[in-house]
Amino acid sequence: MSEALLVQEAGAAPAAAPASGARQFWRRLRAQRAATVAAAVVLLLFLAALAAPLLAALAGQDPDTYHPGLVDSAAGGVPVGSFGGISADHWFGVEPQTGRDLFARVVYGARVSLGVAVVATVLQVTIGVTVGLAAALGSRLLDQVLSRITDINVALPLMVIALGLLAIVPSSFPRPVLIALVIGGINWAGTSKIVRAQALALKSLDFVSAARLSGRGRWSIARRELLPSLAAPVITYAALLFPVNITVEAALSFLGVGIKPPTPSWGQMLTEADTWYQSAPTYLLLPAGLLFVTVLALTVLGEGVRTALDPRAASRLRIGTGREERQERTKERAS
Amino acid sequence: MTGFLLRRLGGAVFVLLSLTVVLYAVFYVAPGDVAQIACGPRCSPAQVAQVTAQLRLDDPVYTQYLHFLQGIVAGRDFSTGTGVEHCSAPCLGVSYQSDQQVMRLILTKLPVTGSLVIGAFALWILLGVGTGVLSAWRRGRITERLLTWLTLAGTATPVFVIGLLLIIIFCSTLQWLPSPTYVPFTENPEQWAWGLLLPWVSLALIESAKYARLTRSSMLETLAEDHVRTFRAYGVSERGIIGRHALRGALAPVIALSALDFGTMFGGAVLTESLFGIPGIGRELVHAVKVVDLPVVVGMVLVTGFFVVLANAVADMLYALADRRVVLS
Numbered sequence: 293m294s295e296a297l298l299v300q301e302a303g304a305a306p307a308a309a310p311a312s313g314a315r316q317f318w319r320r321l322r323a324q325r326a327a328t329v330a331a332a333v334v335l336l337l338f339l340a341a342l343a344a345p346l347l348a349a350l351a352g353q354d355p356d357t358y359h360p361g362l363v364d365s366a367a368g369g370v371p372v373g374s375f376g377g378i379s380a381d382h383w384f385g386v387e388p389q390t391g392r393d394l395f396a397r398v399v400y401g402a403r404v405s406l407g408v409a410v411v412a413t414v415l416q417v418t419i420g421v422t423v424g425l426a427a428a429l430g431s432r433l434l435d436q437v438l439s440r441i442t443d444i445n446v447a448l449p450l451m452v453i454a455l456g457l458l459a460i461v462p463s464s465f466p467r468p469v470l471i472a473l474v475i476g477g478i479n480w481a482g483t484s485k486i487v488r489a490q491a492l493a494l495k496s497l498d499f500v501s502a503a504r505l506s507g508r509g510r511w512s513i514a515r516r517e518l519l520p521s522l523a524a525p526v527i528t529y530a531a532l533l534f535p536v537n538i539t540v541e542a543a544l545s546f547l548g549v550g551i552k553p554p555t556p557s558w559g560q561m562l563t564e565a566d567t568w569y570q571s572a573p574t575y576l577l578l579p580a581g582l583l584f585v586t587v588l589a590l591t592v593l594g595e596g597v598r599t600a601l602d603p604r605a606a607s608r609l610r611i612g613t614g615r616e617e618r619q620e621r622t623k624e625r626a627s
Numbered sequence: 628m629t630g631f632l633l634r635r636l637g638g639a640v641f642v643l644l645s646l647t648v649v650l651y652a653v654f655y656v657a658p659g660d661v662a663q664i665a666c667g668p669r670c671s672p673a674q675v676a677q678v679t680a681q682l683r684l685d686d687p688v689y690t691q692y693l694h695f696l697q698g699i700v701a702g703r704d705f706s707t708g709t710g711v712e713h714c715s716a717p718c719l720g721v722s723y724q725s726d727q728q729v730m731r732l733i734l735t736k737l738p739v740t741g742s743l744v745i746g747a748f749a750l751w752i753l754l755g756v757g758t759g760v761l762s763a764w765r766r767g768r769i770t771e772r773l774l775t776w777l778t779l780a781g782t783a784t785p786v787f788v789i790g791l792l793l794i795i796i797f798c799s800t801l802q803w804l805p806s807p808t809y810v811p812f813t814e815n816p817e818q819w820a821w822g823l824l825l826p827w828v829s830l831a832l833i834e835s836a837k838y839a840r841l842t843r844s845s846m847l848e849t850l851a852e853d854h855v856r857t858f859r860a861y862g863v864s865e866r867g868i869i870g871r872h873a874l875r876g877a878l879a880p881v882i883a884l885s886a887l888d889f890g891t892m893f894g895g896a897v898l899t900e901s902l903f904g905i906p907g908i909g910r911e912l913v914h915a916v917k918v919v920d921l922p923v924v925v926g927m928v929l930v931t932g933f934f935v936v937l938a939n940a941v942a943d944m945l946y947a948l949a950d951r952r953v954v955l956s
Contacts, residue, residue, distance in 0.1 A: 588783035
């Protein structure tokens with residue numbers, strides 16, 4: 293999804309979240325069936341990634357052991373058995389040529405794919421919020437300079453710059469960290485634009501003026517008064533950015549300049565599967581399907597988060613209002 | 628209007644200039660032996676010394692940069708040991724690994740990328756806007772729900788996944804199409820179109836999802852406005868409202884976004900080109916990254932940045948032209 297669209301969508305979220313934020317948010321998120329399912333899928337994927345060694349041990353496999361006996365070397369290394377060699381020992385089959393266990397590689401790959409995206413998103417949000425707040429609250433000169441830097445950042449085509457940077461960094465640098473840094477360091481302009489615009493709008497409101505008149509410093513105002521109100525648009529934008537980051541990592545690895553073997557990531561598995569699509573289609577469908585499901589679930593969840601944080605959207609969709617809310621209130625009063 | 632255009636142009640030039648500074652700083656002032664990296668791992672010390680002389684890497688950084696900039700604006704000469712090679716503006720340097728001027732290399736790749744992008748662009752606008760209009764028209768019905776999920780799936784699928792699936796289905800399972808190969812238009816237009824069919828479709832499927840969502844949401848916004856209610860009250864048919872009024876309201880953001888995407892794509896539809904083996908800018912860039920051909924990498928990033936900045940400026944202007952409500956300030 294393009295930056296412009298993300299900005300537009302996230303910008304639709306209101307700046308001021310209601311006081312009873314977190315609880316109302318959960319209720320509104322749960323009221324959307326698709327988002328609830330998506331959240332469950334995302335949770336499951338994260339758990340699988342965290343528990344990768346445990347899951348692999350449960351299956352009695354590890355991602356790096358070769359099983360030459362399980363591939364038919366006479367036929368060019370195709371896995372023995374149907375559906376890519378799926379068996380009681382190898383739940384997702386084995387890799388062609390090497391016979392490495394695919395289940396173990398997939399769960400370890402989830403660690404890399406999700407981990408890189410998490411770090412990249414955190415970095416994007418941190419840089420974006422800092423730059424946006426500084427531009428909104430600092431002097432006019434600072435605003436000018438930072439806004440120009442943001443413009444330049446927008447002009448950097450993410451994929452192309454990432455490719456360029458990956459070319460010159462020596463290969464001794466740990467690859468997953470490097471990719472997270474590159475994605476996070478390039479693609480923060482959207483966040484900073486949203487934060488700057490919202491902070492400028494909030495700055496003129498009474499509660500901020502009151503804080504300023506009471507003699508509080510700029511950073512104290514930023515932290516205590518502005519940040520809580522900025523949470524809604526920033527969280528919305530981050531939720532929409534996260535699946536984009538997963539795709540970018542997969543794309544870089546797919547091009548062969550991202551995660552290097554033997555470390556597995558879904559994009560990297562995909563590029564190796566590229567040559568096997570005729571003889572061992574399961575090998576290709578596995579990472580492709582996982583990428584699709586993950587990004588879809590995250591996108592749906594992101595949409596759900598946006599709806600839950602946007603009262604206008606919520607009333608449009610007739611959720612989180614009306615009957616359920618009244619029931620909830622009655623319950624609260626009763627207890 | 629003229630003032631707005633001039634200011635916008637000035638801003639674009641400023642961003643481009645800054646981009647050259649950033650790129651030069653990142654790629655040429657990096658720690659390590661830049662001459663060796665630029666020249667390639669198989670260069671002899673004599674060749675490395677020649678590269679050092681050509682790029683004036685022994686000079687202070689700002690003179691180096693000024694020579695780099697001079698090459699882009701006015702062209703520069705490179706001594707090749709035996710003679711002098713002139714590299715006319717816009718000169719992006721020389722690739723020491725393929726022994727070619729970077730700008731010439733890019734110019735040979737541009738028509739290829741152009742073939743891919745223009746075809747896909749036409750398809751994705753048709754598909755995206757069409758889907759968006761349809762789902763706004765059939766809002767609240769099963770068609771809309773179906774289209775909403777389809778476009779969501781479209782935005783969630785990486786282009787290389789859908790491309791791989793299309794290759795598997797149409798080339799290896801059904802065998803309706805030969806494996807995609809690029810044939811220049813000037814050589815054989817029919818084979819050119821057949822070879823590019825799958826790349827066009829994969830790129831269009833992914834990109835159109837975004838446009839469908841944008842069209843749908845802007846149309847729904849327009850449909851909720853008061854003047855549309857007035858049209859209804861006057862007895863304008865639903866088709867007339869959708870086609871004549873709601874679509875017009877949706878066009879401004881769609882035009883702006885398409886200008887932006889068109890420019891970005893020209894800088895290299897890296898993934899599509901790599902997957903289908905189309906020898907365009909994107910594939911060349913990936914190759915240059917893999918062999919660490921520094922001048923080519925820098926040149927391509929700069930050209931891509933140029934297209935993006937240009938697209939941004941054009942998008943702003945089109946937006947202002949298409950939507951009279953935008954104040955030009």
